[in-house]
Amino acid sequence: MKIGFIGLGVMGRPMANHLIAAGHELFLHRVKDVSQHLVDAGGKALESAKAVAETSEIIILMLPDTPDVEAVLFGEEGVASGLSEKKLVIDMSSISPVATKNFAQRIGKLGASYVDAPVSGGEVGAKAGSLTIMVGASETDFERALPLFQLMGQNITRIGDVGDGQTAKVVNQVIVGLTIEAVAEGLSLAKAAGADPAKVREALMGGFASSRILEVHGERMIKETFDPGFRIRLHRKDIGLAMEAAKALELYLPHSASLQQLMNKALADGLGDKDHSALIKALS
Known part of the structure; x- marks a missing residue:
């Protein structure tokens, strides 16, 4: 699959690496020296979150806080400006449940779908692919995202609808x-x-x-x-x-x-x- 990944921090780097190792085509934004190895492994660095969204079927975010997610989604050259119908946004950051529901509504108006899937397990779990993943999503979107979650985690639970994962x-x-x-x-x-x-x-x-x-x-x-x-x-x-x-x-x-x-x-x-x-x- 063509997957976008934005948020290549301590957790995001190994998570993205698992997806590349499984054969998925990854499109990355904000590649720094510490994440250059992902490009060397086959990932493609793009100049904006919009470009990532335009190129990818599924876009994964792994960012520090609620304002970061909002900026990447809805800021200038953000993910939302590159979305089209049937694309899926998966936010694996840990952010506000209230804001998550708002973000999902705004993404839904663009014809795309939204999943919140925060994780637990730390850097050790991210590297081992053994994260606990708590998912808020429709059953259809959960099933679509599940094969990717299984590459990054082991204990994967659909809690309920969007926001319940957070x-x-x-x-x-x-x-x-x-x-x-x-x-x-x-x-x-x-x-x-x-x-x-x-x-x-x-x-x-x-x-x-x-x-x-x-x-x-x-x-x-x-x-x-x-x-x-x-x-x-x-x-x-x-x-x-x-x-x-x-x-x-x-x-x-x-x-x-x-x-x-x-x-x-x-x-x-x-x-x-x-x-x-x-x-x-x-x-x-």
Whole structure:
């Protein structure tokens, strides 16, 4: 298939590489030195998002935030200006569910279809092709996109209609963030009390407190290896989306609010571009 891919960051590069390796013809925008290997592997660099949309059957976005997606879709020389009927836009970024529904309506008026499919699994999952993909789409559009998702992920779930994928991702980020905070507080308590945090973690891994976050992020906290991963700056953005949704729904999320404040402190402490396991440093 002819596929456009815009957003060649830490996650986007390996995702695009899987598509090229599977034999798809990829059209890329914003190719930099760090993503030149995708062109060397067969991808074609184009000068604008519009050109990508004009050339491709399916256009995938993997961008940092809601304003970035809106600019790439609807800005000057954006994707929307290059769309025609029956083309499919797949946004795999993590952005606002409310904005997602608006974007889908605007794309639909052009005769094209829209899918939101945010992911979880980080750089490791992107490289391994083992991402969790949470999809908001009609059943028809989901089936059309599924073969591509299967090249990039393993746990692929259609949550519901457009926007529901983004809602699931926001929920994921709340649960992950609060669990990271819990592990950070627990290991900080162990250290302050004079117990070996590594031994405490080892013991807890055999009990009910065991989790993937205690396993992976707990080890990062103990060893202080905070190369991202997933940056605190981006995770804070996602928690902000959760708080915006909670406000609109008149829902009380007290611990998400405290997590947002801890992330604010982490940014103030210069930790924004560290892995989110570095939240433990913001507690000190």
